[in-house]
Amino acid sequence: MDKYLIVGLGNVGDEYHGTRHNIGFMVLDAFAKASNIVFSDKRYGFIGETSIKGRKVFLLKPSTYMNLSGNAVRYWMNKENISIDHLLVVVDDLALPLASLRLKAGGSNAGHNGLGHIQQILGTDRYNRLRIGIGNDFPRGMQIQWVLGRFSEEEKTTLVPKIEVACDIIKSFVLTGIDFTMNAFNKKK
Numbered sequence: 001m002d003k004y005l006i007v008g009l010g011n012v013g014d015e016y017h018g019t020r021h022n023i024g025f026m027v028l029d030a031f032a033k034a035s036n037i038v039f040s041d042k043r044y045g046f047i048g049e050t051s052i053k054g055r056k057v058f059l060l061k062p063s064t065y066m067n068l069s070g071n072a073v074r075y076w077m078n079k080e081n082i083s084i085d086h087l088l089v090v091v092d093d094l095a096l097p098l099a100s101l102r103l104k105a106g107g108s109n110a111g112h113n114g115l116g117h118i119q120q121i122l123g124t125d126r127y128n129r130l131r132i133g134i135g136n137d138f139p140r141g142m143q144i145q146w147v148l149g150r151f152s153e154e155e156k157t158t159l160v161p162k163i164e165v166a167c168d169i170i171k172s173f174v175l176t177g178i179d180f181t182m183n184a185f186n187k188k189k
Contacts, residue, residue, distance in 0.1 A: 002056065003058065004055060004056070004058065004087075005073070005080065006023045006087070006174075007059065007060045007087070007089045007090065008023075008028035008029075009024035009062070009069055009091045009092070009114040009115075010061060010062075011024075014149070020146065020149060021066060021092055021148055022092075023133075024090040030137070030163045031166075031167045032059060037049070042157075044063060045060050045062040045139050045168065047059065047154035052174050053175060055174050056080075057174055058080060067114065067117055068117055069115075069118055070117040070120060074110065084124070085128070088129070089114075089118060089130070091114060091115060091130070092134045092147065093110070093112070093133055094136045095110060095133075095136070096134075096135075096137055098158055099133055099158045099161075100132070101130065101165060102130070102131045103181060104184055105126070105179070106121065106124075106125050107125060117177075128173070130166060130170075134147065135155075165185070
């Protein structure tokens with residue numbers, strides 16, 4: 001049976017719940033809720049399991065904090081024997097406008113500490129990632145406060161439908177692969 005690892009990046013703890021940096025957790029929570037998946041507290045993170053048309057899917061919300069996300073990714077890839085082409089990391093992106101979605105089959109970490117640690121631990125930047133825009137409407141020097149800040153009600157209204165699209169992207173990635181999914185979703189505006 002083909003196995004997939006979908007990783008939503010974020011930070012554990014109530015003080016981080018609902019922050020921009022935790023958009024990866026939000027997407028996995030929405031995916032789990034829509035599919036009646038329950039997360040269990042396991043080694044290096046919270047794991048949910050499901051299958052989609054005969055493919056085993058593991059949802060991982062690392063409990064290592066953002067800057068050490070690679071440890072959780074490596075552990076679960078090794079434990080479940082999941083190939084790197086079946087890995088998808090869902091992550092916030094300051095460089096994209098709010099709620100923009102970009103699926104990529106690799107590339108730079110763009111200064112994102114979570115992606116940077118995954119790249120360092122896996123020894124490659126050739127892994128799939130779904131970048132979700134959190135915007136960058138903050139004063140100079142206030143980046144940390146921005147990413148650790150919570151979405152406004154207005155921002156949530158914009159974001160919620162895009163979180164549903166992100167869930168569709170995850171399903172498509174599992175069923176049809178990265179290339180087809182990029183072609184299908186990256187063109188949509």
